[in-house]
Amino acid sequence: MTILLGEEYDHLSAILSLHAGTGGTDAQDWAYMLLRMYTRWAEKKGYKFKIVDILPGEEAGIKSALLMVEGPWAFGYLKGEKGIHRLIRISPFDANSRRHTSFASVTVIPQIEEDVEVEIRPEDIKIETMRASGHGGQHVNKTETAVRITHLPTGIVVTCQNERSQYLNKMTGLKILKARLYQLEKQKLEQKKETLIGEKKEISWGNQIRTYILHPYKVVKDHRTQYEAYKVEAILDGEIDELIREYLIWLAKGNIKERKALETKEVN
DSSP: OOGGGSSSSTSSEEEEEEEEOSSHHHHHHHHHHHHHHHOOOOOOOOOOOEEEEEEEEESSEEEEEEEEETTTTHHHHHHGGGGEEEEEEEEOTTTOEEEEEEEEEEEEEEOOOSSSOOOOOOGGGEEEEEEEOOOSSSGOOOSEEEEEEEEEETTTTEEEEOSHHHHHHHHHHHHHHHHHHHHHHHHHHHHHHHHTTOOOOOOOTOOOEEEEEOOOSSSEEEEOOEEEOOOOOHHHTOOOOHHHHHHHHHHHHHHHHHHHHHHHHHOO
């Protein structure tokens, strides 16, 4: 599939943010299922990964998580996972066994290389320390190793708590902040480009990129490519390569059309 990966940042590692959306406990469980899907995919591909921040749900699942997947082409493969993911199933949390629809969002940004210059001035950041969250008992963190970094000019907040020390959490947090600031600048350029093309590609709730149906039948449908896959359990266990491949093929075809449209507007 690497033949389809020709964009500027495709060769880099990836940073994924997952957030539970509409659907209460079901959505939080769905966000956890997606987190597991991506970590299982990373394992199968031989990538290193670490969960640098996670906020558990009250009853089950997670409210949010931040996952780093490290290795060549990780961002190129995972960039198409950005968007809203919808799950339809019989809820395991509903005593009446009714069908529920849940949403979770995924954002994916490249982990930029150290030699890329992004200025982070000390006076522009606020660093707070706190105890890492846990489930209690003997594993409660009694020292303030978790770090929250706020970039004051943009309001971007990064929290890291899963490293062994405050210093390591701070370094990881600054690395993620650097990537997000770089991505912010890239998005500004993309918005200018989209204005020329006349097409808006905002991702919003209810505008899902993919639906995973577990009841009354089983299918995963990508709404961009119209590709359908029927091995749903395998996909949720990390076998998402076919969905990734179809997206990359669809993206390559779209980029050709986009370039032609842009060239036509520039000529006119």
